[in-house]
Amino acid sequence: MTEFMQALAQGVLIGSTYGLLALGMGLVYGVSGVVNFSHGDFISLGMFMCLGLYSALALDPYVSAVITVPVMTAIGAVVYWYLIRPMVGHQFLMVVQLTLGLSLVLQNGILMVFGGQPARTPSMVESKLLILGDVVVRVPHVIAFVVSFALAIGLYVMLRSTDFGRSIRAVHQNANAAALMGIDVRWVQTLTFALGIGLLAIAAALLLPGTPIQPAQGLRYTVITLLVVVLGGMTNFVGIMLGGLIIGISEAFGTIYLSDTLGMLLPYGIFVLIMLFRPQGLTWSSSR
Amino acid sequence: MLEIEHLVTGYGGVPVLHDVSLKLGAGELVGLLGANNAGKTTLINNLSGIFTPMSGRILFEGQDVTRLTARQRVELGIVQVPEGRMVFPEMSVRENLLLGGINQRAKPHRAQQMEHVLELFPRLRERLGQKAGTLSGGEQQMLAIGRALMAEARLLMLDEPSLGLSPLFVQYIFGIIDRLHKEGLTILLVEQNLNLTLRHAQRCYVLERGRIAVEGSSDVVKNDPRTRSAYLGL
Numbered sequence: 406m407t408e409f410m411q412a413l414a415q416g417v418l419i420g421s422t423y424g425l426l427a428l429g430m431g432l433v434y435g436v437s438g439v440v441n442f443s444h445g446d447f448i449s450l451g452m453f454m455c456l457g458l459y460s461a462l463a464l465d466p467y468v469s470a471v472i473t474v475p476v477m478t479a480i481g482a483v484v485y486w487y488l489i490r491p492m493v494g495h496q497f498l499m500v501v502q503l504t505l506g507l508s509l510v511l512q513n514g515i516l517m518v519f520g521g522q523p524a525r526t527p528s529m530v531e532s533k534l535l536i537l538g539d540v541v542v543r544v545p546h547v548i549a550f551v552v553s554f555a556l557a558i559g560l561y562v563m564l565r566s567t568d569f570g571r572s573i574r575a576v577h578q579n580a581n582a583a584a585l586m587g588i589d590v591r592w593v594q595t596l597t598f599a600l601g602i603g604l605l606a607i608a609a610a611l612l613l614p615g616t617p618i619q620p621a622q623g624l625r626y627t628v629i630t631l632l633v634v635v636l637g638g639m640t641n642f643v644g645i646m647l648g649g650l651i652i653g654i655s656e657a658f659g660t661i662y663l664s665d666t667l668g669m670l671l672p673y674g675i676f677v678l679i680m681l682f683r684p685q686g687l688t689w690s691s692s693r
Numbered sequence: 694m695l696e697i698e699h700l701v702t703g704y705g706g707v708p709v710l711h712d713v714s715l716k717l718g719a720g721e722l723v724g725l726l727g728a729n730n731a732g733k734t735t736l737i738n739n740l741s742g743i744f745t746p747m748s749g750r751i752l753f754e755g756q757d758v759t760r761l762t763a764r765q766r767v768e769l770g771i772v773q774v775p776e777g778r779m780v781f782p783e784m785s786v787r788e789n790l791l792l793g794g795i796n797q798r799a800k801p802h803r804a805q806q807m808e809h810v811l812e813l814f815p816r817l818r819e820r821l822g823q824k825a826g827t828l829s830g831g832e833q834q835m836l837a838i839g840r841a842l843m844a845e846a847r848l849l850m851l852d853e854p855s856l857g858l859s860p861l862f863v864q865y866i867f868g869i870i871d872r873l874h875k876e877g878l879t880i881l882l883v884e885q886n887l888n889l890t891l892r893h894a895q896r897c898y899v900l901e902r903g904r905i906a907v908e909g910s911s912d913v914v915k916n917d918p919r920t921r922s923a924y925l926g927l
Contacts, residue, residue: 571791574781575784575792579782584743584764585763586792586793587844588764
């Protein structure tokens with residue numbers, strides 16, 4: 406029972422950050438139809454930037470986020486405007502190809518700068534534990550959970566009640582009509598992509614403490630994010646957060662109850678099972 | 694207020710409109726008639742800046758707007774109520790109206806403007822919190838017009854406002870158009886419905902396969918045999 410609760414707690418905590426990762430991807434898909442296959446490599450980039458800042462200035466990853474978030478947001482805007490935007494509206498596979506290429510560029514760029522050895526970025530809360538009855542959770546996981554949910558709620562409120570948020574939803578629902586309102590559709594798409602990459606920088610800092618990193622890890626994050634987005638029904642906010650929790654929990658159960666390698670397979674197994682019965686994703690109707 | 698000079702436009706290099714010239718004075722209600730595929734929607738999408746013409750000029754209050762973006766034109770007050778209404782279905786009526794007034798010029802007075810729109814369409818007030826996708830066709834048309842008014846349109850372009858509506862709603866919508874015209878708004882009314890448009894517009898243009906076939910006051914256009922032939926495609 407303790408083990409069960411332990412796995413559940415860990416899964417929920419990590420799953421919330423997976424949800425956050427996927428929200429960025431879902432938003433981008435919603436406004437521009439782009440699925441970014443270099444998503445996970447941008448997480449890598451965020452993590453290695455934190456590592457670099459630690460090596461150079463001994464900054465804690467949580468502090469580094471103050472620098473990495475604006476830098477990554479700017480990188481996101483530049484990448485969308487100059488690389489992805491010219492491809493949007495052409496063959497879907499061209500964008501896939503482009504972002505896959507970007508993934509290789511990022512991966513090998515990181516490899517060139519940091520080398521292929523697994524690395525760790527220390528944080529002051531890294532080994533701190535929080536004991537709640539029988540359940541022991543790591544403090545970085547708790548921080549990740551709190552920040553991810555706070556950001557998810559913040560995003561939700563932003564989408565609902567600001568002009569920028571309503572513009573994002575308008576472009577998602579009918580880009581032509583949005584243009585007729587005087588909304589600059591390309592600009593909204595660019596900002597949304599930048600926002601998505603900025604969120605990744607936050608997620609990178611949240612996932613980093615205690616996690617060994619290596620340049621080739623990006624694809625794993627991309628795949629996990631894709632699972633969550635598809636589970637959530639691509640653009641449904643609540644569905645995506647729920648999908649994050651499901652993938653997080655199944656990963657935690659996999660690693661605790663099964664062997665390491667077999668455990669890593671569990672989220673995919675659960676994903677396939679859910680898709681067999683609910684091919685439209687977890688949600689019953691689109692709420693955006 | 695609006696002058697179109699020798700406009701040629703099309704898709705992928707194939708012209709759809711050939712040498713179209715058209716004028717609209719301030720405060721006029723002008724009809725743009727034509728059968729399906731005559732190029733009516735193409736014309737107003739050029740006016741809205743969704744497409745850029747191959748040649749020709751568009752002047753709005755003497756300013757050349759031919760190369761301006763859709764957004765810049767909305768900022769000037771050139772606002773379209775699109776064919777098929779195109780409301781944002783998953784957003785509430787209130788959010789749709791707020792989006793209408795999102796441009797920099799209209800934004801400062803959104804609250805007053807919304808009050809004005811809701812007075813014009815009391816039905817929308819009852820439905821403020823409802824998703825636009827759940828409204829009837831007629832209510833969606835009210836919302837689409839209300840949304841354009843939120844943008845503080847100075848030139849309002851309506852694309853087929855009668856399409857798919859019951860006769861009662863058509864009458865109601867045209868009553869609203871008349872009222873807006875009387876309040877001094879300049880309106881370009883794009884319609885397939887010949888008699889209805891001739892009754893409400895002061896002047897009309899008839900498009901036939903991308904060219905202006907007939908133009909003049911509504912009486913002149915009504916009695917011109919070419920009007921009927923443009924419609925029948927003879």
